[in-house]
Amino acid sequence: MLPTLDARLAAAAELVRPGQPVADIGCDHGKLTAVLAASGRYPKVIGADLRPGPLSKARQTLEHANCQDRAELRLGDGLSVLSAGEVGSIVLAGVSAQTTWEILEKAPWVFTVGGPRIIMIPATRHSELRRWLWTHGFAFVADRPVQAAGRWYAVMAAEYTGERHEPTFSECLLGGTGSWPEGAGYAAWQKAKLPRMRLGVPDGTPLADEIDRLLKEGTGL
Ligand SMILES: C[S@@+](CC[C@H](N)C(=O)[O-])C[C@H]1O[C@@H](n2cnc3c(N)ncnc32)[C@H](O)[C@@H]1O
Numbered sequence: 001m002l003p004t005l006d007a008r009l010a011a012a013a014e015l016v017r018p019g020q021p022v023a024d025i026g027c028d029h030g031k032l033t034a035v036l037a038a039s040g041r042y043p044k045v046i047g048a049d050l051r052p053g054p055l056s057k058a059r060q061t062l063e064h065a066n067c068q069d070r071a072e073l074r075l076g077d078g079l080s081v082l083s084a085g086e087v088g089s090i091v092l093a094g095v096s097a098q099t100t101w102e103i104l105e106k107a108p109w110v111f112t113v114g115g116p117r118i119i120m121i122p123a124t125r126h127s128e129l130r131r132w133l134w135t136h137g138f139a140f141v142a143d144r145p146v147q148a149a150g151r152w153y154a155v156m157a158a159e160y161t162g163e164r165h166e167p168t169f170s171e172c173l174l175g176g177t178g179s180w181p182e183g184a185g186y187a188a189w190q191k192a193k194l195p196r197m198r199l200g201v202p203d204g205t206p207l208a209d210e211i212d213r214l215l216k217e218g219t220g221l
Helices: 007-014 029-038 052-064 099-103 126-135 168-174 183-191 194-199 206-217
Strands: 024-026 045-049 070-075 089-094 117-121 136-147 153-162
Touching: 007 029, 007 089, 007 117, 007 136, 007 153, 024 029, 029 045, 029 052, 045 052, 045 168, 052 183, 089 099, 099 126, 126 136, 126 153, 126 168, 136 183, 168 183, 168 206, 194 206
Parallel strands: 024 045, 024 089, 045 070, 089 117
Antiparallel strands: 117 153, 136 153
């Protein structure tokens, strides 16, 4: 039986480039790997994880979905399981923002114009991942707010262009989420963290002014 994807993984699946190989890094339960494999839309589907335990769960999921022959499972750290140019899309879902950028930093071939699309669902620190992507030459293809299991997530897709952008605090906080109907809910959730954040910022600094402005704006809900 084909597994059901939660809203976050379903949104990530929509962002995978069709017709090109794809890798689900940190595949764990293997649900996304199985759905991608079963779709028949990709010439190669790779599921990979750092640990053998998750990989055996993924193997079981593939067997239950009867698509074990349509995906390869690989054990290893981050993108070390892939060769340069092997895939058109890389999904990094459910790991922290820091793990996400550390995994990317260890694979210089990702920083290539025309390189893979990186689809990310950071478990934490969305704003910091956005800043990292912009300041390292990535451009956003999508930044979609999604609610799953009562929590807000941002499903991001980015491609390397080499053009670096120094974003403002507000850009990092909300990214492109405002263009989605769910954007207001996401913004309210992000802005609810601001009063606590503001406590650590000295008065009179540009950051303090920006946070104060956002607080004055309210949530818009
Ligand atoms: C919380 S699970 C996320 C599973 C799935 N991607 C999702 O979003 O539902 C995180 C998985 O990432 C794996 N992981 C963490 N660091 C990794 C790394 N450096 N390389 C590959 N996998 C990693 C963990 O072993 C774990 O199975």
